[in-house]
Amino acid sequence: MAAVQVNSAQIYKGNNSHNQLTLKEVSFQDFEAAGYQTTQDATSFAPDSASTATSLSSGFKTWSGTIGLKPVGYKSANTSESVDGANIPSTIAERLKAEKGMKIGIISTVTINHATPAAYYAHVASRNDYYDIALQMADSDFDYFGGGTINQATGKNNDQKDAYTILEEKGYAIARTKEDILALNSQSGKVYAVTPVTQDSGAMPYALDNKPGDLTLADFVRKGIDVLDNDKGFFMMAESGKIDWAGHANDAKANIEDVLAFDDAIQVAVDFAKKHPDETLIIVTGDHETGGMTIGQATTNYDTAFHLLNNQKMTYVAFDELIDNMKENNPNLTFADVMPVITKNFGLVNNATGDISRKGEPSYMTLELSDREMAKLETAFAETMADEPTDNEETDLLYGGYNPLSVTLTHIINNKAGIGWTSYSHTGVPVPVYATGASAELFNGAYENTEVYDKLVAATKLN
DSSP states (O other): OOHHHHHHHHHHSSSSSOOOOOOOOTTTHHHHHHHHEEOOOOOOOOOOOOHHHHHHHHOOOOOOTTOOOOTTOBBBBSSSOOOOOOBOOOOOOHHHHHHHOOOEEEESOTTTSSSHHHHHTTOOOOOOOHHHHHHHHHHHHOOOEEEEEEETTTTTTTTTOOOOHHHHHTEEEOOOHHHHTTTOOSSSSSSEOOOOSSSSTTTTTOOGGGTTTOOOOHHHHHHHHHOOHHHHHHHEEOOTTHHHHHHHTHHHHHHHHHHHHHHHHHHHHHHHHHHHHHEEEEEEEEOOOEEEEEEEOOOGGOOOOGGGGGGGSOHHHHHHHHHHHHHHTTOOOHHHHHHHHHHHOOOOTTTEEEEETTTTTTOOOOOEEHHHHHHHHHHHHHHHSSSSOOSSHHHHHTTSSSSSSHHHHHHHHHHHTTTTTSSSSEEEOOOEEEEEETTEEEEEGEEETTHHHHHHHHHOOOO
């Protein structure tokens, strides 16, 4: 989440009417401190989550894909320290628990042993060592984990002891139902609250795809506070990880809705801080930007029309599942069969047929497809249905490894709204840092991402 993701959410929920353009306020825009951090790692100026989260949690640059380990030959920018082999420094969370006796919570909307949450409790050469990360999670003695499931809980080949069982043996209670999660409190002991509803490889659902009553990131933050609050204080890292995943897939509506859900979670923290204004510090930032999201792109020139995103009713993941079900029920599925589903869920209409199957719905708006756009959709549908899709540089650039039809749909509606993308990966743009509360002033200015750790050390008065 960089500045453009925040601003896009403000625009979408604001007023898009001519002469009345206003932004929606978000809970962190008026924090008294604002800075920005550069995000390059030891490998690239377009870094990955493992290395950038390590910079935030531990204060040094490492290789892309590495979590919590200094690279061979590492030399600190601030000291004469050099490392001949792998060095395992403590994270800010590990230090606060060991040196200050604070309780620790780690939350993510994606899998809990994914790179960013793992960077606060694990030390591995490869972020893909999911089972090893899960074992280190069990050994962390942290007090609260919440959100997504454990990826590869029984190992890459499903032949290892279940990580959930190991967690229970280490004294963790596993809360798996909404009722059990909402019942958690300061007497619950060490706990892992696992989302009862999953989507997309064991993560929490995208906010856009949430059903009424589903738990949200805000719920997990609220319960985390209930579990962690104590006289010695607590440290919580809460990640809205599917902002990143939506950026990879170039799905602006999914991205925006998860930024807004993140804002709801931040508001929970703000409400807590109002009761403890002199001893609470809240920091909102990202570890990098994803997708090269832009406000404004070639086909719309100086125009934006974010209200057109109201026509999108589901994320790319939910649409993929819908098309897969249609293919399973009809192996001879045609583009004509799918076009009404596209119209219903994205508001895109074939101008040649005038097929409008959502007329009468609230906020319905006809988005006519040009001949060029129709040709792109038909080509993408053929690629989606092919037994052996085309594998070349052109299709890689067009679809980025995602379902060709769904990513083409999101590109079309994004472009009509005035949103562009440059990548299916991360970019190297600086990321804003917002801070409020005790020692917030430390986070003003421009600095390296490693300094976020240094500033936390100063704020918490660690040695």
